[in-house]
Amino acid sequence: MRFRDGLTISAAVTWLPETTESAYAQVADGLLDPDGPASAGVVEVPVSHDTSAPDMAVLAGRDALSRAGVEAADVGLLLHSWIYHQGHDFWSPAHYVADGVGATAAVPFGVQQMCHAGAMALHTAAVQLTADPSLSTALVTTADRFASAGFDRWRGDYQVAYGDGATAAVLGRSGPGLRLVAHTVHAAPEMESMYRGDDGFSPAPLTHSRPIDIRRTKRAFLEAGGMDRFAKTGPEAVRDVLLRALEEAGLAPEDPRIRCVALPRLGPKVLELMYLPVIRELVRAKPVHFGAHTGHLGCGDIVANLADIVREDLLAPGEFALVLTGGGGFTWSCLVVQQPGDR
Template sequence: MRWDNVYVAGLGAHLPEQVETAEEAVAAGRYDAEEARANGIRAVRVAGPDEPGPVLAAAAGRQAVARAGLPADRYGMVLHACVGHQGQDFWTPVNYVQNEAVGGTGLTLEVRQGSNGGLAAVELAASHLAARGSTPQAALVTTGDAFRMPYFDRWGTDSQQVYGDGAGAMVLSNRGGFARLRSTASYSDSSLEPIYRGTTGWTDGPFHDGRPVDLRSRKSDYLLQEEGAYDRVIQQMTKNASQVLDEALADADMKLADARFFVHANIAETIAQFSFYSLLGVDPETTVYDWGRDFGHMGAGDQLIGINHVAEARAPRPGDLLVTMGVGVGFMWTVAVLEFLESPAW
């Protein structure tokens, strides 16, 4: 989708102060040393007892709202994307984020699309703003996750993935900003949905057996059901990723080589090398991956947090293009292209 009048007016991130390194996790017997070497994630941030995902998200949201400098009554939508438990059952964390970060009476929605939730929310917010182009409006998108034992083991629940706590935020506006959203593209392939559901059947509630979530077994059970399933899935995912990237680049009237920045998830080094640098042709020098190896995979927020890092630390210039890509279980891919119009004052 090509966007003409959707802008980024503010960005924010909130990363907890406590650091836990991969070295420390290996020494404590929580993380396999061989996996640590292969995955390449050096450390994660660990949220405090009173910092569930929505609290982190509200802090990131307040920063983005302050940087945007727009009045609260202009926010016609607040979207909150997350992956893990949000600190309370039977609750709507997005309304907490709205109340704590910006206020107002705009539409609120929670987005649950796995690791692609942040970018999926950006595309939804852009659609909302474009449909209301005759009136000045803004939308706040936040992400926030804190991965805690005994429900979730950040070092062991998933294979080739280490989970860190953190939150990101973006303010979109239909009246201007320091960057322009040039295009987005999304693609879903629900035939891959069973990979993370597994084969063990349904449960009556979360944490039903008192053990941490086991995503490793779910994936292996599915992929070992038939010969060649692993290769088929990899080929299918590669095809889908290429398709959505090509669509977004075409709608933005650019080639991948035109991008000064490329922001992808903070995943295992082996996956980044294979999926992004080898198959898609992304130049590692354009990414923030080396920085991200000190934070790990922050649920739905890697992309928004990474874009914030670019704005704060990589000195974007007017005309610079940024491409960001997400993929979430289900499976769904989203690519967004931003063009910096100026260096943000903050």
């Protein structure tokens, strides 16, 4: 979808706990294989011992609103996304986040789409702003805390380490900030069993395993021939969203104004399987990976990448960034943003 001119991300922030766990310390303690840090593409990950995921989202949301110069009372829509337990079993964390940031006039709701949920929340907010003239500001938050009581951040999955943290983005129709240009989405629901495996449907959380064992379901998916299909479907989906995003943004693949392509915060093997060959073939822009000190932030990777693009001042006026992401189910997307200025 190409968005109307003037739609902007007024602020994008990442909130991380100060405590970290070192990948190399995990190796030294015999808890992680020696190739674990390189396989996951991380040096360390942030770990929250005391702050819940929704509370991290509140802190990120307040920071984003402050940076954007937006009053919380002016937020008309709040979308909160997560992939793991938010602290209560039967509850709406989106409403908690809205109350915590002071967005008393906002309509809060949650977006759950595995690791693509943050991207889908951005997309939904942009569509709402485009369609509803009465809506002036939307706030998107993501947050997860992968506490060891139910999730092994280092060994629960292949080629990825999970970091705790939150992100937030303020979207509006005008003002300073990155311009939202286009966002394309591609789904392959026939791949959903990667995270289900051959497990039956359980009556309660953590029935199948404690902590959650993603490797088990992936092994079942592999044994059923799913990985061969995924190795074909994934790159095709990335190619589709990238080419359509360029077309909708009015950009040629070789356009020198495309400064960078931001990657999900996953391990090198996954990136080489699904993303990097397509990028190298189609565009001249440099792939960038920001995850060495955060690990995978679940559905927060896309907003964290936007925050780092701004923080590192990667875009000159008129330049573009492509932001790729994907998530179990499966869904992939490509977001096109531009630094305003002379073209």
